[in-house]
Amino acid sequence: MSHHFDTPTAKEDPRIxxxxxxxxDGAPGTTVMALTVNPDxxxxxxxxxxxxxxxxxxxxxxGDSREEVTFKVRFGEIGHAxxxxxxxxxxxxxxRATGAEAISGAAxxxxxxxxxGQIVQKSGIRLxxxxxxxxxxxxxxxxxxxxxxxxxxxxxxxDAFLHRQNYFDKRNVSVIVIEVPNHLIxxxxxxxxxxxxxxxxxxxxxxxRWGLPLVTHVFLGDIAQDGKKEDLREKxxxxxxxxxxxxxxxxxxxxAQKMATTAGSAVHPAEYAKQIVGRLCPTxxxxxxxxxxxxxxxxxxxxxxxxxxxxxxxTLTTNRPLADGVAPDRSRMRSEFPYFGEPFTSAEQVxxxxxxxxx
Amino acid sequence: MVEPLGSQEIDxxxxxxxxxxxxxxxxxxxxxxxxxxxxxxxxSIARGSADADTGAPAGGGNSELYVxxxxxxxxxxxxxxxxxxxxxxxxxxxxxxxxxxxxxxxGVPSIPIFSQQDECQLFSGDILDRVHGxxxxxxxxxxxxxxxxxTSGRVAGVWAERFSQDGxxxxxxxxxxxxxxxxxxxxxxxxxxxxxxxxxxELTERVAKAIAANAxxxxxxxxxxxxxxxxxxxxTPDAVLFDPISPVGFTFAAQNGRHxxxxxxxxxxxxxxxxxxxxxxxPSLPLEDRFPYFPQPTRV
Numbered sequence: 149m150s151h152h153f154d155t156p157t158a159k160e161d162p163r164i165x166x167x168x169x170x171x172x173d174g175a176p177g178t179t180v181m182a183l184t185v186n187p188d189x190x191x192x193x194x195x196x197x198x199x200x201x202x203x204x205x206x207x208x209x210x211g212d213s214r215e216e217v218t219f220k221v222r223f224g225e226i227g228h229a230x231x232x233x234x235x236x237x238x239x240x241x242x243x244r245a246t247g248a249e250a251i252s253g254a255a256x257x258x259x260x261x262x263x264x265g266q267i268v269q270k271s272g273i274r275l276x277x278x279x280x281x282x283x284x285x286x287x288x289x290x291x292x293x294x295x296x297x298x299x300x301x302x303x304x305x306x307d308a309f310l311h312r313q314n315y316f317d318k319r320n321v322s323v324i325v326i327e328v329p330n331h332l333i334x335x336x337x338x339x340x341x342x343x344x345x346x347x348x349x350x351x352x353x354x355x356x357r358w359g360l361p362l363v364t365h366v367f368l369g370d371i372a373q374d375g376k377k378e379d380l381r382e383k384x385x386x387x388x389x390x391x392x393x394x395x396x397x398x399x400x401x402x403x404a405q406k407m408a409t410t411a412g413s414a415v416h417p418a419e420y421a422k423q424i425v426g427r428l429c430p431t432x433x434x435x436x437x438x439x440x441x442x443x444x445x446x447x448x449x450x451x452x453x454x455x456x457x458x459x460x461x462x463t464l465t466t467n468r469p470l471a472d473g474v475a476p477d478r479s480r481m482r483s484e485f486p487y488f489g490e491p492f493t494s495a496e497q498v499x500x501x502x503x504x505x506x507x
Numbered sequence: 508m509v510e511p512l513g514s515q516e517i518d519x520x521x522x523x524x525x526x527x528x529x530x531x532x533x534x535x536x537x538x539x540x541x542x543x544x545x546x547x548x549x550x551s552i553a554r555g556s557a558d559a560d561t562g563a564p565a566g567g568g569n570s571e572l573y574v575x576x577x578x579x580x581x582x583x584x585x586x587x588x589x590x591x592x593x594x595x596x597x598x599x600x601x602x603x604x605x606x607x608x609x610x611x612x613x614g615v616p617s618i619p620i621f622s623q624q625d626e627c628q629l630f631s632g633d634i635l636d637r638v639h640g641x642x643x644x645x646x647x648x649x650x651x652x653x654x655x656x657x658t659s660g661r662v663a664g665v666w667a668e669r670f671s672q673d674g675x676x677x678x679x680x681x682x683x684x685x686x687x688x689x690x691x692x693x694x695x696x697x698x699x700x701x702x703x704x705x706x707x708x709e710l711t712e713r714v715a716k717a718i719a720a721n722a723x724x725x726x727x728x729x730x731x732x733x734x735x736x737x738x739x740x741x742x743t744p745d746a747v748l749f750d751p752i753s754p755v756g757f758t759f760a761a762q763n764g765r766h767x768x769x770x771x772x773x774x775x776x777x778x779x780x781x782x783x784x785x786x787x788x789x790p791s792l793p794l795e796d797r798f799p800y801f802p803q804p805t806r807v
Contacts, residue, residue, distance in 0.1 A: 414758060415768045422754035423761040440733050445759065445777045446741070454729065459783055467758050469773045469783035478728070 162186045162193035164201055164344045166358040167321055168284050171340055171433055171450040172441035174327040178272070179437055180487060181205045181219065181328075183342045183358065184282065184321040191497065195279050195322055196236045197223040197264070200348040202254055203324055208339040213390040213430040217333055218250040219243070219259075221277065221324050229265070238264045242275050244332060254347055259328075267486060272329045276486035280323035283480060283488065286458040287472040288315035295369060304411040304466070312473035318492045318500055325486040330437045339432035341389055357385050359431035360448070361457040366465055367400045367428065389430035397425045404465070413467040420467055427464065445469075453481050453488070569645070572679040574603070574665045574749045575766040576654075583657050583751065584800065586649045586767070587667045587679050588634065597671045599631070599648045603749075604663035606656055610648040612669075619803060627652040630799035637767070637790035637802065649799035654751045664746035666703055678702070680745040682757065682771045684714075686779060691717040698745070706744035715739035722781030734781050767794060767801070 167184040174180040183203060186193040197203065202222055206215035224239035240263065245256030262268030265278040287309060294308040341359040345352050368380040380399055387395055405421035414420035427448075434448055435441060441450030443457050451457065454476050462470040480489035573586040585603055591614075599610045612631045613620070619632030628651045636643035648667075657663050667679035678699050679685075688695035694717050697710045719735030727734060749755075749764040756762075757769040765771060768790060776784035794800045 413770065414756060415766045416756060419754040419756050420758055420760060423756060423758060423763075426754065427760050440730065440737075442729065442734070442737070444729075444734075444781070445783065446734070446738050446781075449737075452729075463759050463777070463783060467760070467770070469759075469777050469785045471783050475728075 161198065162189075163196065163198040163322070164346070164355050166342055166344055166356045167282070168361070169340075169342045169358045169433065169451070170453055171435050172452040173439065173450070174485065174487075177438070178327050178329055179333055179435075180325065180485075181340070181342075182323055182325040182487070184280070184284075184323045185344070186322040187282070187319070189279055189320045189322045190491075191319070191500070193322075195320070196226050197238060197240075197277065197322060197324075198344075198346070199223050199225050199238070200346050202343075202345045202347045202352070204343045204345065205326065206250070206341050206343060207333055208389070208432060209334040211339065213339065213392070213432065214388075215250045216246060218245045218256070219326055219328070220245060220254060220256055221275075221326070222254060223264070223277070236264070238277075240264055240268075240275070240277050242268075242273070242326065252345075252352055273332070274327040274485050275325070276488075277324045278322065279320050279491040280325075280486075280488035281477070281480040281491050282316045282319045282321040283453050283476045284316050284458075285314045285456060285474045285476045286316060287311050287313055287474055289313070290472055291365075291458075291462075295366070298407065298410060299369075302410060304407070306466075306468070306470055309462075309470065309472045314474035315501075317474075317477065318497050320491045323486070323488050325488065327485055333437060335437060337434055337436045339389075339430070339434050341432045354386055354388075357387070359389060359433055360428060360461075361443075361451070362461040363400075363428055363431050366461060367403050367424075368396065369403070384431075389432050392430040393425075396431075397429050400428055401425050407465055408467055411466045411468060424464065454478055570669070570677055570679045570685060571682070572665065572667055572685075572747050572765070573767050574747045574764040576751065576755050576764070577651055578796075581654055582651055583654045583749070584649065584651045585657075585665060586647060586799075586801065587669070588645045588647045588801070589669065589677070589679075591646045591671075595671060597646075597669050599667055599669045601648065601650060601665070601667045603652075603665040604658045604661075606652070608650055610650075612646055612648060621799075626656070628798050633804050634799075634801040635792055635804055637792040637794075638788050640791040642804070644804060647799070647801055649801060651798055658749070658751060660752060662748050662750040664703060664744075664748055666746040668702070676700070681742060681747050681762070682765060682775050683742045683779060684745045686772075686775050687714060687717055693717075703744040703746050711736075711739045711743045714743060718779055718781070721779050725780035725782040725784065727781035729781070731781065738778060 163185055165185055167187050170182040172180050186195060189195045202220050205219040207217045208214055209216040220243045222241050227237050229235040229237040241258060242260040243256030244259050249255045259273050260268045260270055260275045262275065268275045290308045290311040294305055297303050297305040297308065341357060343354050344356040345354045364381040364384050368384060383395060401421040404424040405417045408414040408417035408420045433451060435450035439449060441452045443451040443455040444460055445463060456475045459471040462472065481487060482489050570589045575584050577584050585601055587599060587601065596614045597612050599612055601608045610629060610631045619630060622629045630649040633644045634647040636645050669677045676699055684698060688698045694713045697713055701710065715735040718738050719731040722731040722734050747765055753763050755764045757765040757771045757774060759774050770787055772786040772788060773784065776786050792802050795802055
């Protein structure tokens, strides 16, 4: 639920709803970037990608919250593999853009071309797009209950997390995984985020953005601004990190202060709120290229597949060590590209309940 | 303006790490305020324990260092507290940015000492143990000073060293190191024998090993050695970092100073164990409204 079921736009088309973003060290000298869409793919969501979409991984190299390098993936029309109407296949293309082309548009140097469902590689670059297990772990019912209690009863209820069921277990997503030599990104510490934009017959419009897990669900939830309820999540998805402080520092701080006050977890809740803003705005994922990625209580340095980001964010939200009792399934991870394991089969998914809906 | 002895600027806005990065500090003597107590027998000052194999020096328990913004936001409070055997006397040196203070602490019967010079207030003596209660006591030295003499808007590293009559030296720093040296004799031996400017690879490696061991014991599922090294590199050289301009507090989000009521133990344990750990020991006694802020035993 990093971003699952996020906004009206995303709910309309899960193919353009970014669920998660990962950034970690791959083979020696390389970095892996991965994004997932289609929560509960091939069941309640498609298992394909939108052919009008630009799926982009954006890297700020100089700390100004604006991208200098962008990797863009686009897909062709949906076909059927081997004539099987149940097996979808699309052509795909990976481009690398710098300068003005990194910021918008579909232009860039073509790095790879291929088809979904297959590993494509050339010159040390690897690409895979297709069905994969959803490696996000979170007790969706617990966090919904926790947040509802906070907003409606003004009460801190950590016992909500005694529920301990991973609602994303045995679900699939559609993943795009890219592994590139580090020099194609940059050097040192980078700040990254992903976007999906629609591009084609109409002017390009960004419809989904992801930088850090759960920011929109937790920190930009039911916040009233100036007496009006604003859909901050939709605003987030359509905006850029360079504007995050202006747009979202105040609501994030407001929420964090109220939570710390309710939880009784900070000597100065207002100061804690400012510390949280310092951690979350701009909402980009920092990573030192060439180092072991880890998103944990010691800090954010990329995000590896096995990192339990839910616990990290819950703890930051409350300033208390708070865990939901579920963790990513390591048995569905590979030590080599594409790092995501086999998707769950229909037989394995028998009995799955519908996903929890964000309110 | 460059701090002497190779200190470096710290960017507390480096958001990719919870742990604020360490700097090489200066412990230079600036405005030294010394409390002269008649008839105090001063022990010889020696670096390291007289018993080289025992690791942590005797009487080094529960050494805590607090740095926080005063109720007057233009002033900073620095407080060191520790347990000490009765009838012990010691000398405490507090280093904060470019400033240093030397405080003599009497043994029992303890007479609290108050002093004021220039714009600084100092206290040394017994305080009540706010966590354990039941009249238990700690030794303390509390300094309140204008923030501008500690730091001119830059991050200040604060640390302290206490010299006992038996010649042992105990070093005070961050809550992370306080917990590590309390449980790892090898790390304690290195730590108490050095100053922040001397914290080198040997201490970092020892700390990394201790953290990795903690992580394995706590069920950490990743690469414990890599985790230990990452955390150790972030917490050494050791001091309490204080940036008066940035948001203050020792929390899961950041560690800027340390207030006596900050719930540090859960943060410390979670980071040093690699797994979320709950250990909350809220104080049973509140702080007081006026200097020295820590409640004192009632004098008979």
